[in-house]
Amino acid sequence: xxxxxxxxxxxxxxxxxxxxxxxxxxxxxxxxxxxxxxxxxxxxxxxxxxxxxxxxxxxxxxxxxxxxxxxxxxxxxxxxxxxxxxxxxxxxxxxxxxxxxxxxxxxxxxxxxxxxxxxxxxxxxxxxxxxxxxxxxxxxxxxxxxxxxxxxxxxxxxxx
Numbered sequence: 001x002x003x004x005x006x007x008x009x010x011x012x013x014x015x016x017x018x019x020x021x022x023x024x025x026x027x028x029x030x031x032x033x034x035x036x037x038x039x040x041x042x043x044x045x046x047x048x049x050x051x052x053x054x055x056x057x058x059x060x061x062x063x064x065x066x067x068x069x070x071x072x073x074x075x076x077x078x079x080x081x082x083x084x085x086x087x088x089x090x091x092x093x094x095x096x097x098x099x100x101x102x103x104x105x106x107x108x109x110x111x112x113x114x115x116x117x118x119x120x121x122x123x124x125x126x127x128x129x130x131x132x133x134x135x136x137x138x139x140x141x142x143x144x145x146x147x148x149x150x151x152x153x154x155x156x157x158x159x160x
Contacts, residue, residue: 003065003152005031006040006058008051009131010072010081015045024070026134030141031068039064046072048080055088059121065152067124071131073116081128082115089119089126093151096127100140104130107139123155 007028013019021043028041040058044050051072058067072081096118104111116128127144130136 002035002037003031003148004037004039004063005066005068006064007031007038007042007068007070008040008054008058009043009070010046010051010079011043011131012045012078014043014071021070022134023129023131023137027068027070027129027137027141030138034145046078046080048084051081051084052087055084055126056121059088059124059126062123064124065156066148067126069126069128070137073114073128073130075113075115079115082117085117085119085126085128089117089121091120093118093120093125093127096144096147096151100130100143103143104136104139108133108136111136120155125151125155 007024009021009024014021024041028038032038044054055067058064069081072079097116100116101111101114111130114130118127129140
């Protein structure tokens with residue numbers, strides 16, 4: 001069964017049209033090439049409350065296995081994706097975000113300045129992906145691809 005995913009790119013410049021969502025487009029296209037079902041792809045502004053509602057709604061819908069966020073994880077004051085994740089997730093997968101940062105650092109030292117997180121709400125996995133660069137998105141997806149199927153199956157497994 002293919003992985004089902006929702007993707008949200010976060011940032012006021014994307015909503016205003018002053019920045020193109022290249023990273024989100026690349027992520028959706030790459031996931032589709034992997035055979036994933038992209039249930040939803042949206043762009044939201046930097047409003048933390050709106051993002052909390054969106055993330056919780058997607059996770060609670062039962063329609064997706066994975067929610068991927070793009071951008072919004074840097075050190076700028078307006079970037080609040082990790083804070084929204086802290087309010088939404090019930091369990092944490094710190095190794096996922098650590099792995100994305102550590103491996104990504106080899107190509108771009110600036111990934112060390114990201115604050116991305118990964119966690120679980122209910123039976124849905126939520127992962128913050130870096131933004132700004134289609135290459136960073138491709139690299140991050142390559143990093144998590146080998147472990148994501150196992151993570152989805154484990155999160156969806158019935159409690160015994």
